[in-house]
Amino acid sequence: xxxxxxxxxxxxxxxxxxxxxxxxxxxxxxxxxxxxxxxxxxxxxxxxxxxxxxxxxxxxxxxxxxxxxxxxxxxxxxxxxxxxxxxxxxxxxxxxxxxxxxxxxxxxxxxxxxxxxxxxxxxxxxxxxxxxxxxxxxxxxxxxxxxxxxxxxxxxxxxxxxxxxxxxxxxxxxxxxxxxxxxxxxxxxxxxxxxxxxxxxxxxxxxxxxxxxxxxxxxxxxxxxxxxxxxxxxxxxxxxxxxxxxxxxxxxxxxxxxxx
Ligand code: NAD
Numbered sequence: 001x002x003x004x005x006x007x008x009x010x011x012x013x014x015x016x017x018x019x020x021x022x023x024x025x026x027x028x029x030x031x032x033x034x035x036x037x038x039x040x041x042x043x044x045x046x047x048x049x050x051x052x053x054x055x056x057x058x059x060x061x062x063x064x065x066x067x068x069x070x071x072x073x074x075x076x077x078x079x080x081x082x083x084x085x086x087x088x089x090x091x092x093x094x095x096x097x098x099x100x101x102x103x104x105x106x107x108x109x110x111x112x113x114x115x116x117x118x119x120x121x122x123x124x125x126x127x128x129x130x131x132x133x134x135x136x137x138x139x140x141x142x143x144x145x146x147x148x149x150x151x152x153x154x155x156x157x158x159x160x161x162x163x164x165x166x167x168x169x170x171x172x173x174x175x176x177x178x179x180x181x182x183x184x185x186x187x188x189x190x191x192x193x194x195x196x197x198x199x200x201x202x203x204x205x206x207x208x209x210x211x212x213x214x215x216x217x218x219x220x221x222x223x224x225x226x227x228x229x230x231x232x233x234x235x236x237x238x239x240x241x242x243x244x245x246x247x248x249x250x251x252x253x254x255x256x257x258x259x260x
Pocket of ligand 1: 035
């Protein structure tokens with residue numbers, strides 16, 4: 001269903017982003033992946049995406065803390081793929097600390113990667129999408145776009161912010177064939193979640209098992225992690241023609257977390 005479409009997925013060397021890139025490629029889209037990691041592993045994924053899609057697959061090492069690098073990434077994608085139809089602002093990092101001890105440099109980094117990078121990506125992509133008369137802008141937000149947890153000031157602020165950004169872009173592009181939406185998963189089992197377990201253990205004086213059961217899945221009434229495939233399926237749905245009326249929305253898939 002995405003043959004001829006060209007996508008950029010940020011933060012797609014791992015976790016949710018990589019799964020979204022694979023889902024878009026499986027429907028025939030050319031995909032540019034982005035993020036950090038082992039060069040050989042990334043090249044293997046890039047080649048796999050090209051084989052899957054039968055189209056182009058590119059890798060950009062653009063740092064999502066740097067607006068100039070993001071603009072250059074979009075310009076390169078437009079040049080080498082002859083356009084950009086879909087952008088997924090997915091790169092994200094976490095840091096867990098109480099507000100009085102929250103390192104200011106961590107605040108700046110999280111706001112830059114989890115929020116401001118989506119601004120730069122969208123800003124560069126919208127003129128290209130307007131020319132084509134079609135576009136899909138998707139941000140991986142979080143249940144933390146709607147609710148908070150202690151120790152996550154920067155993350156919660158960034159995720160609340162990104163829903164406001166997408167609502168604004170949705171209004172500005174409403175008559176251009178472009179949609180702008182967020183996907184808000186609850187806890188998804190990825191390296192990002194795995195990495196925050198030690199900090200949460202320290203911050204709350206809990207064991208690993210207590211963090212998994214009493215902190216992470218305590219919030220999720222289904223008592224199950226959301227899967228990366230479920231999130232990718234939602235991203236794919238938002239790219240379909242049937243989703244053209246969904247814009248400015250926050251697609252929540254959190255096992256009932258924010259229903260409480
Ligand atoms: P992950 O750690 O598996 O992947 C993060 C990706 O971002 C990696 O590819 C990494 O290389 C990239 N990245 C990090 N810093 C970067 C930078 N400066 N420039 C470019 N790329 C950078 O994490 P994930 O769990 O797949 O998270 C992806 C998104 O989903 C994030 O926005 C996260 O907030 C969101 N999310 C995750 C969960 C969850 O439970 N895992 C829940 C809700 C939302």
